[in-house]
Amino acid sequence: MSANGWAIHAQGLTKRYGSLVAVDHVDLEVPAGSVFGLLGPNGAGKTTIIKVLTGLSDITEGTAHVAGYDVRRDPMHVKQRVGWVAAEVILDDDLSGWENLWLQAKLERLSDWKGRAEQLLAYFELTDRRKDKVGTYSTGMRKKMEIALALLHQPEVIFMDEPTIGLDANVRRMLWELITGVNKQFGVTVLLTSHYIEEADVLCDRVAIIDHGRFVATGTPSELKGRVKADFVEIETSEALDPARLRAIAGVTDVRSQGNAWILRVGSAEEALPRLFHALQTDRIRRINVEKPSLESVFIDITGKRIEQAGSDVQDYRKFYLNVRRARR
Numbered sequence: 001m002s003a004n005g006w007a008i009h010a011q012g013l014t015k016r017y018g019s020l021v022a023v024d025h026v027d028l029e030v031p032a033g034s035v036f037g038l039l040g041p042n043g044a045g046k047t048t049i050i051k052v053l054t055g056l057s058d059i060t061e062g063t064a065h066v067a068g069y070d071v072r073r074d075p076m077h078v079k080q081r082v083g084w085v086a087a088e089v090i091l092d093d094d095l096s097g098w099e100n101l102w103l104q105a106k107l108e109r110l111s112d113w114k115g116r117a118e119q120l121l122a123y124f125e126l127t128d129r130r131k132d133k134v135g136t137y138s139t140g141m142r143k144k145m146e147i148a149l150a151l152l153h154q155p156e157v158i159f160m161d162e163p164t165i166g167l168d169a170n171v172r173r174m175l176w177e178l179i180t181g182v183n184k185q186f187g188v189t190v191l192l193t194s195h196y197i198e199e200a201d202v203l204c205d206r207v208a209i210i211d212h213g214r215f216v217a218t219g220t221p222s223e224l225k226g227r228v229k230a231d232f233v234e235i236e237t238s239e240a241l242d243p244a245r246l247r248a249i250a251g252v253t254d255v256r257s258q259g260n261a262w263i264l265r266v267g268s269a270e271e272a273l274p275r276l277f278h279a280l281q282t283d284r285i286r287r288i289n290v291e292k293p294s295l296e297s298v299f300i301d302i303t304g305k306r307i308e309q310a311g312s313d314v315q316d317y318r319k320f321y322l323n324v325r326r327a328r329r
């Protein structure tokens with residue numbers, strides 16, 4: 001941890017790929033011991049921020065300190081002090097839980113790891129399955145194993161890129177509890193990316209909402225939600241709709257298009273909906289969705305669009321561990 005209490009501290013952090021600005025002058029302050037969320041749609045720059053903070057990708061402009069080290073000047077130390085949990089590519093299904101920990105210790109060139117491995121297995125309630133092949137583990141157990149591997153070298157900060165993508169609701173909730181538990185139990189700072197609104201809301205002490213490489217809002221989830229003084233109604237009809245008709249409805253303060261749908265900003269959904277149904281009675285309403293103040297509505301309020309679903313970056317995780325391996329040689 002750096003002297004001023006930040007686990008991660010970046011100023012003017014910028015990453016360009018040619019003319020594309022993937023991360024655009026971002027200031028980031030993550031207190032040590034907290035859970036911080038980067039929330040944003042596809043291509044917003046979430047994974048790129050993780051890549052530049054972990055030294056996997058060069059910083060184009062700006063400064064960043066992670067776990068007390070300057071990422072540009074001392075990337076090797078940064079790599080040794082952080083862990084990265086991504087989609088389940090790091091587990092070797094043909095090895096047992098214990099053997100996976102052993103392999104991780106080899107990759108990380110750790111000498112004194114067995115006590116820590118025992119502690120992690122006990123914490124994740126995997127001790128009695130330690131000799132079983134990881135291929136036989138349930139999804140939840142595999143998730144626990146991935147986190148155990150990331151924690152083996154006692155990192156100060158762990159990065160989790162879309163940790164719950166593709167998981168069913170039960171496993172996702174279990175993982176939320178695990179992330180909170182690990183944060184408290186091991187005192188490790190967590191920076192995670194997500195486009196699940198509820199995830200960021202439930203898990204994170206602070207959230208940065210990101211769009212086109214810029215932080216459009218930062219704060220605690222309740223601070224951010226408190227900023228929006230409106231409801232949003234998303235409506236899709238089977239016939240083309242003239243937005244002027246929507247704008248003419250009392251209580252509608254803004255109308256924006258989103259694909260085939262329209263997003264209406266209204267003072268109160270309860271008051272606006274009856275008027276909306278009345279005004280559109282001749283149209284066939286195919287879908288209607290009401291967004292009360294939430295992190296999603298913060299995003300809609302600022303950008304006029306929704307945060308959508310995405311995939312994760314599996315290859316980068318492998319590269320990250322190869323780099324750690326090289327760093328330890």
Ligand SMILES: Nc1ncnc2c1ncn2[C@@H]1O[C@H](COP(=O)(O)OP(=O)(O)OP(=O)(O)O)[C@@H](O)[C@H]1O
Pocket residue numbers: 017020021022040041042043044045046047048049195310311312313
């Ligand atoms: N190696 C690269 N070369 C060129 N452009 C890149 C590279 N990596 C990322 N980008 C671009 O940078 C932007 C940000 O991508 P990034 O992967 O950080 O987004 P993301 O927020 O993680 O999105 P997702 O939710 O889809 O994972 C995108 O426009 C992407 O195409």
Ligand SMILES: [Mg+2]
Pocket residue numbers: 046047048161311312313
């Ligand atoms: Mg990504």
